Amino acid sequence: MAVGTVLITGGTGYIGSFTTLALLDAGYDVVIVDSLYNSSKVAIDRIELLAGRRPDFYQVDITDEKALDEVFAKHPAIDSVIHFAALKAKSSIIPLEYYRVNVGGSIALLQSMTRHNVTNIVFSSSATVYGDATRFPDMIPIPEHCPIGPTNTYGRTKSMIEDVITDYVNAQRTNLEKEGKPFQQWNGALLRYFNPCGAHPSGIMGEDPQGVPFNLLPLLGQVATGQREKLLVFGEDYPSRDGTAIRDYIHVVDLARGHLEALNYLRSKQPGVKAWNLGSGRGSTVFEIIKAFSNVVGRDLKYEVVARRPGDVLDLTANPKLANEELQWKTELTMEKACEDLWRWVSNNPQGYRQEPPAELLAAIKKA
């Protein structure tokens, strides 16, 4: 008998697939909806290999309320949603599409949830909602009460969805109170995560970006596998210990566990809306990441320092105290471990999910 049944939107994506795995391992049943716009159904096969059971899957666009309704109707056991589905690249070029899919899709999801009495939502927000926290004295590492001020469209869609969920959950709780109905209370978790990285230690599941990746570690991975000539380092004139920008890298396995803990908290404590940072609290510079990943690969990786990118900030490091205390969650895997796991993933699967993993990795999983 399952602990509960959870709908995961965007469940075949990078963080979505690891969260699906974490939930299955914890005894939840999982139903995935995903448009496959920027992900692969192969992720589900890998999840099944690792978890020993398969999540349900529907190819559904998050803006399609009718299709969402059908999924909820077919799975009346669903009691919670973890919401990842969103566009995440090119937001400056096609902002209207971002607002339509990310914000409009979230509204559609909440409406469909309402019709099916599903009242817990864990939302995949982002540290980008803080924008440049270095504007404020004493806001590094960043606590949840740091003023919100995203500096790009992607961050603005995340911040808007936080507002929509907050206002809606609060209104639903107030309305129910007025009507004298104690339950079901709406609850929402806003998970602001920092720089997810790493892969599954088995080497068969990891990030599989379509086109050019835009995060540091996947780009470094491509340099290491020879798919990219060199890494561009944007600025070495920041006031940091080595001149490069500081980020808080969090292993995707830790991050997935954070989603599980937030879900458990909503279901057991019924807290209304809560925002939690998911980060390690430790910042690494770009040069430190290059060094750590080069150590794992066993050779120097080529990079070139170029000018700062507009909009980039000096330091995005989390203060994860609230999640540490309330969720009893903290990161357990180091940035170095993330580099190891990433290297195992990209060196064995340079084409991501477009190729079968080496037989010895699969054999090791079956034996375990």
Next chain:
Amino acid sequence: MAVGTVLITGGTGYIGSFTTLALLDAGYDVVIVDSLYNSSKVAIDRIELLAGRRPDFYQVDITDEKALDEVFAKHPAIDSVIHFAALKAKSSIIPLEYYRVNVGGSIALLQSMTRHNVTNIVFSSSATVYGDATRFPDMIPIPEHCPIGPTNTYGRTKSMIEDVITDYVNAQRTNLEKEGKPFQQWNGALLRYFNPCGAHPSGIMGEDPQGVPFNLLPLLGQVATGQREKLLVFGEDYPSRDGTAIRDYIHVVDLARGHLEALNYLRSKQPGVKAWNLGSGRGSTVFEIIKAFSNVVGRDLKYEVVARRPGDVLDLTANPKLANEELQWKTELTMEKACEDLWRWVSNNPQGYRQEPPAELLAAIKKA
């Protein structure tokens, strides 16, 4: 030959109807779309009486992209949009509906505009996007660079739509530049207005709120006509000259002219996105408004002081310098004139558009 053709969404509402009239008077052709959810088609008859010609009208919900497409297709002369259509009451009770209609509807409108090469949008924003500007030193009267921080759902929808328009206009201009296409450039005006009030001096056109009005002057109007026993004054312990809260009241006829000037500016200067405050720059307290309106009515109006409302702020007065200079627009009608015109409207039309105006008022218009 018309100066241009403008689609006005929400054109039968309070400010929409006065803006329609101002545009017709200035030689524009106007096409109105309105759901009539919170307004009356009778407004169009009154506009026609005053302007001597009739705007086109379609009953269309702003979220219905297909219906919008049909209107644009039927009126290829449309070159600009003035966008009022939005929900504006009960946002704390039904926030999701607000986000769906106000934000989702604006996205739908921009998409439809794009398909029909209509690239100028004047957006009906609000001073509520500033939230409590008294948080900041030196931000009263409020300039456009005052940080945005709405304190309720209605304000958040307005702020989000400002962001959507800003990001989209900027992206469209950048994209066109990249593609080497100089025109047509997108342009957007974000008009943040303060407390619209007053009515048409003819006495046949004014605000016609459904249900209980929630602005000071319409409520006072109902006290004066005997439809309401007394006015509730929320707090007389503010640090103002008489203890009551300060607002910047702007005559709706001045406000409508502000929309016309913003539209002319977009069409002639192609400036990209600009935000302008539309206010008088003069603040009035609640007691000053009660006194001014009582003077016009010729007797004291009953009120009762009760506790402050949560979320209310001390002072919302505009710094209108930017609009004064760039649009060569400033308010010409005083708050006292707004009280006079409001009294002429409500005393002659206590049922708003649900009754015919007195014959002598109609006769005066025909003679003029």
